[in-house]
Amino acid sequence: MNNKKTKVVQKRRFWQRDGFIGYMFILPSLIGFAIFVAYPLVVAIFYSFTEWDGLSPAKFVGLKNYIYMFTTDPSFPKAIKATFLYVLMTVPLTLVFGLLLAVMLNHNMFSVKMLRTLFYLPVVLPSVAALVLWKFVYDPSYGLINQLLAIFGIKGPKWLQSEDTALVSMAIVSIWGVGSMMIIFLSGMQSISSELYEAADVDGANSIQKFFRITIPMMSPVLFLQLITGLITAFQAFNPPQLLTNYSGVGGGPNYATYLLAYSIYDKAFNGFKYGYAMAQVMVLFVIIMIFTAIVFRFSNAYVYYESND
Amino acid sequence: MSVIKSKKKKRFIGNLLRGSFLWILSFAMLMPLLWMVTAALKSNSSIMSIPPEWIPKEFHWENFPEGLAAVSFFPRFLNTVFISIMCVIGQVISCSFVGYALARIRFPGRKIWFYLFVGSMMLPSMVGLIPVYRLWTALKALNTYWPLIVPAFLGSPFYTFLIRQFIMGIPRSFDDAAKIDGAGHVRILFQVIMPIIKPAVITIVIMQFQASWNEYLSPLIYLIDGKKWTLSLAVASYSTLYAVEWNKFMATDLVYMLPTLILFFVAQKYFMQGLGSLTTSGLK
Numbered sequence: 001m002n003n004k005k006t007k008v009v010q011k012r013r014f015w016q017r018d019g020f021i022g023y024m025f026i027l028p029s030l031i032g033f034a035i036f037v038a039y040p041l042v043v044a045i046f047y048s049f050t051e052w053d054g055l056s057p058a059k060f061v062g063l064k065n066y067i068y069m070f071t072t073d074p075s076f077p078k079a080i081k082a083t084f085l086y087v088l089m090t091v092p093l094t095l096v097f098g099l100l101l102a103v104m105l106n107h108n109m110f111s112v113k114m115l116r117t118l119f120y121l122p123v124v125l126p127s128v129a130a131l132v133l134w135k136f137v138y139d140p141s142y143g144l145i146n147q148l149l150a151i152f153g154i155k156g157p158k159w160l161q162s163e164d165t166a167l168v169s170m171a172i173v174s175i176w177g178v179g180s181m182m183i184i185f186l187s188g189m190q191s192i193s194s195e196l197y198e199a200a201d202v203d204g205a206n207s208i209q210k211f212f213r214i215t216i217p218m219m220s221p222v223l224f225l226q227l228i229t230g231l232i233t234a235f236q237a238f239n240p241p242q243l244l245t246n247y248s249g250v251g252g253g254p255n256y257a258t259y260l261l262a263y264s265i266y267d268k269a270f271n272g273f274k275y276g277y278a279m280a281q282v283m284v285l286f287v288i289i290m291i292f293t294a295i296v297f298r299f300s301n302a303y304v305y306y307e308s309n310d
Numbered sequence: 311m312s313v314i315k316s317k318k319k320k321r322f323i324g325n326l327l328r329g330s331f332l333w334i335l336s337f338a339m340l341m342p343l344l345w346m347v348t349a350a351l352k353s354n355s356s357i358m359s360i361p362p363e364w365i366p367k368e369f370h371w372e373n374f375p376e377g378l379a380a381v382s383f384f385p386r387f388l389n390t391v392f393i394s395i396m397c398v399i400g401q402v403i404s405c406s407f408v409g410y411a412l413a414r415i416r417f418p419g420r421k422i423w424f425y426l427f428v429g430s431m432m433l434p435s436m437v438g439l440i441p442v443y444r445l446w447t448a449l450k451a452l453n454t455y456w457p458l459i460v461p462a463f464l465g466s467p468f469y470t471f472l473i474r475q476f477i478m479g480i481p482r483s484f485d486d487a488a489k490i491d492g493a494g495h496v497r498i499l500f501q502v503i504m505p506i507i508k509p510a511v512i513t514i515v516i517m518q519f520q521a522s523w524n525e526y527l528s529p530l531i532y533l534i535d536g537k538k539w540t541l542s543l544a545v546a547s548y549s550t551l552y553a554v555e556w557n558k559f560m561a562t563d564l565v566y567m568l569p570t571l572i573l574f575f576v577a578q579k580y581f582m583q584g585l586g587s588l589t590t591s592g593l594k
Contacts, residue, residue, distance in 0.1 A: 021495050022417025028404035029427055032464030035445070037430045040438040047441065054447070104332060109325040111333075117578065118336040121343075124574040124581070126524040128542040129567045132549035136349075136556060137342045144345045147362050176339065183581075228432075236436050239526055246550050262436055269440055270531055279440050289434050 048280040053273045065280035076281070078256035079264040082167055083288075086260055087234045089171040095227060098181025099219075103211065105182070106189045116186070120179035131243035134173045135160065138244075160245050166257040170240045181226060188222040189215065220304045228296055235289050238262040261285050350374070350560035357556045370557060377558030378565060381544040390540045393458050394522035400462030401469055401518045402511055408465050409473025410499045414485065424474070427467045443531060457532045458525070462518070469514045476510040477503060513580045520570055541566050 014020055023030070048065060052058035069076050105116050122130060137144045138159035146156035159169045196214050205213065216223075241263035245253035252259035252267065259267075261281065269278035349357050350373055352366045378384070411417070412424050446457045484506070485498045493501070504511070529540045545566050548559060574581060 016494075018415050018495075019417045022411050022415040022420065025407045025411030025415060025495070026423060028463060028465045029408040029467070029470060030423070032404075032461065033426060033430060035464070036438050036442060036461065037426075037433055039445075040441040041433070043441050044437050047444075052444075104328055107325065107328065109329055111329065115329075115332050115336055118340060120581070121574075122339065124520070124570055125567050126520075126542065126570055128524065128526050128546050129563050132545060133342055133346055133560075133563055135549060136559070137345065142358050142360075142362075142556070144342060147360075150361065232432065232434060236434055243526075243546055243549070246546075265436060265439070266527070266531075269443075275440055275444070282436050282440065286434055286437055293432070 044279060044282060044286070047276055048283045050276040050279075052275040054275060058276065061276070065277045068277065069280055069284070075256055075259060075264060079259045079261045079281075082257065082259055083235065083261040085167055086171060086174075086237065086258075087231065089168070090174040091227070091230045091234050093171075093175050094178050094181050094230060095223065097175060097178045098226075099185050099223070101178065101182040102185035102189055103215065106186060116183070120183055122176050123179040123183075127239050128243060130176075131173065131239055134176075135244050135246075138169055160258075161254060163254045163257045166245055166253040170244055170253075170258050173240060173244065174234070174237070181230075184222060184226060185219065188219050192218045217305045221306060224296070224300050224304045228293055231292050231296065232289055235285065235292070236262045238266060242266070261288075346560045346564060349557055350564050352557050354555050354557050373557045373561040374565065377555075377560075377562035380558060381541075381548050381562055383541070383544070383562070383565070385537065386539050386541050386544045389538060390523060390542070393455055393540060394519050396455075396459045397462035397522040398515050398518045400459065400464075401466060401514055404463055404465035405469040405473050405514060406499065406504065406507075406511070408470045409477060410495070410503060412470070412474045413477035414482075414498075414503075415495060428471055431467045431471075439527075439531075446532065452532060453534045453538060454532075455538070458522075458528055462522075466518075469518070472514065473507060473510055476507045480506055509580070512577070516573060516577050516580055519573065523570055 047058065049060060049062060050058040051061050051064075101119060105112055105119070140146055140156065140158045140161060143159070145159070149156040157165045160166050192215065196218070197210060200210050200214060237260055241253065241258040241260045242251040245251055245258045250271075251263055262285065265278045265281045265285065268274045268281065272278075348364065348366055351369045351371070352363065353368075353370050356363045356366065408427075412420060412427075442457075446452060449456075451457055480503065485502050488498050488502050524542060525540070526542045526546065529543050530546075533539055533543065545563060548554060548562060
């Protein structure tokens with residue numbers, strides 16, 4: 001009798017064991033993973049082979065969506081071109097400017113904290129609020145930029161309203177948010193041991209040598225991570241084309257100049273009710289992002305320096 | 311002696327040049343915002359005059375009530391606040407539990423799930439857009455707040471990771487003491503861990519509040535009825551009106567920005583530190 005009792009106390013019921021409790025604790029993420037990751041990954045490919053207007057059941061149509069995309073749809077090549085140009089303009093420039101800003105703000109000088117705050121400020125603003133503001137800033141006749149240019153007697157371009165300048169104007173807004181890169185680089189730089197710089201000083205290195213021989217290698221893991229996340233984000237940019245170049249409810253700019261792929265997906269699905277076709281474009285976007293990520297990873301071994309723990 | 315002096319002088323001049331350059335640059339960057347503030351106080355005709363009146367001669371405060379009325383600000387403000395608060399609560403609860411389990415509870419498959427959750431951050435979010443939209447359509451949840459709030463209760467991988475990393479840094483002896491007293495995992499989490507990870511939780515509260523306040527795509531596809539709209543939708547649609555009056559628009563946009571700006575200035579420390587230390591710690 002007594003013996004049995006101690007056994008019960010020692011051997012916990014299954015719901016008291018760590019194995020069970022652990023899974024109970026991570027249940028929210030398990031469900032989230034199933035719904036937002038596993039399920040879309042499994043069905044995404046299937047849906048890209050269907051036609052669905054949101055009302056009647058989805059219909060399997062084979063490769064029709066893909067054939068239409070690559071041969072007939074006039075907007076698709078423009079979307080691809082705009083997307084690549086946008087990524088190529090914004091990602092490298094935000095990385096470089098972010099790094100330069102961080103280097104300049106990593107000094108002990110008067111008002112440096114205030115400056116960091118000011119450069120970070122655009123990042124804090126709601127994306128919608130900032131983008132709609134920029135739309136007015138770019139206004140050809142009464143916007144801030146052209147009014148400023150007018151002081152010097154320059155007649156500014158039509159910015160977002162012209163096919164030639166719309167995408168560049170949009171990229172400038174994205175670079176305006178460089179503060180998010182800056183703040184991450186700053187904290188990365190602050191974790192670099194000052195001994196390295198002191199040793200370099202003893203050897204008589206100048207600040208440019210120190211930047212390329214110490215700062216860049218020590219920061220390479222952070223740069224690498226920011227490059228990857230920057231690429232993934234830029235390839236999926238939706239708010240800028242929707243809000244900056246939206247006139248009377250239609251985004252994408254003059255003659256599809258800012259018709260980024262993510263916006264195209266939204267447009268096909270939620271304005272055109274072609275969910276299956278939109279899903280096919282999602283698959284293309286997904287493959288593009290995967291290829292770019294893979295390339296960056298492939299080259300990372302050569303350039304990224306990981307400090308060893310021992 | 312003189313070498314040190316000249317070095318000091320050189321550094322002083324360097325800082326002065328750098329400082330002035332950065333101040334001019336930051337002023338240029340913030341020009342749009344300053345312009346917005348002045349425009350919000352001008353009359354519409356003085357915005358449209360050439361050359362413009364840079365500093366308003368008379369303040370038109372009535373732009374604010376009139377602009378806010380044009381987007382029916384107050385009910386949409388309440389909608390946005392409701393969604394944001396629910397999302398914050400959801401993230402804090404779920405990410406704490408999951409983060410704790412991944413850091414402290416020994417269960418089979420712990421490592422695998424951790425890598426899967428972290429890896430899922432790399433998945434382009436566009437992939438889920440339409441399948442998840444179809445799911446909510448099938449559940450007849452369009453035009454409700456469920457699609458906006460439920461995901462928060464399922465925990466964002468990013469915040470979970472943040473909490474997990476933070477808990478990993480706490481010595482195990484802290485919870486062992488509680489374990490000897492017979493505390494279970496729930497009690498250890500709430501009584502021992504939570505007080506210590508407060509900075510991480512506050513970071514999550516701020517980041518998630520901001521994210522919900524700014525969220526645009528999900529409200530856009532899920533909320534059809536104007537009464538349910540969030541402020542982001544209201545402000546965005548106001549900006550596309552053909553005959554929008556700029557001064558009132560700027561006033562509205564400014565008010566929409568204000569909560570996040572206030573939050574930023576009050577809790578700056580968490581913005582500047584939390585984010586940075588997170589990305590660097592994740593690599594080691």
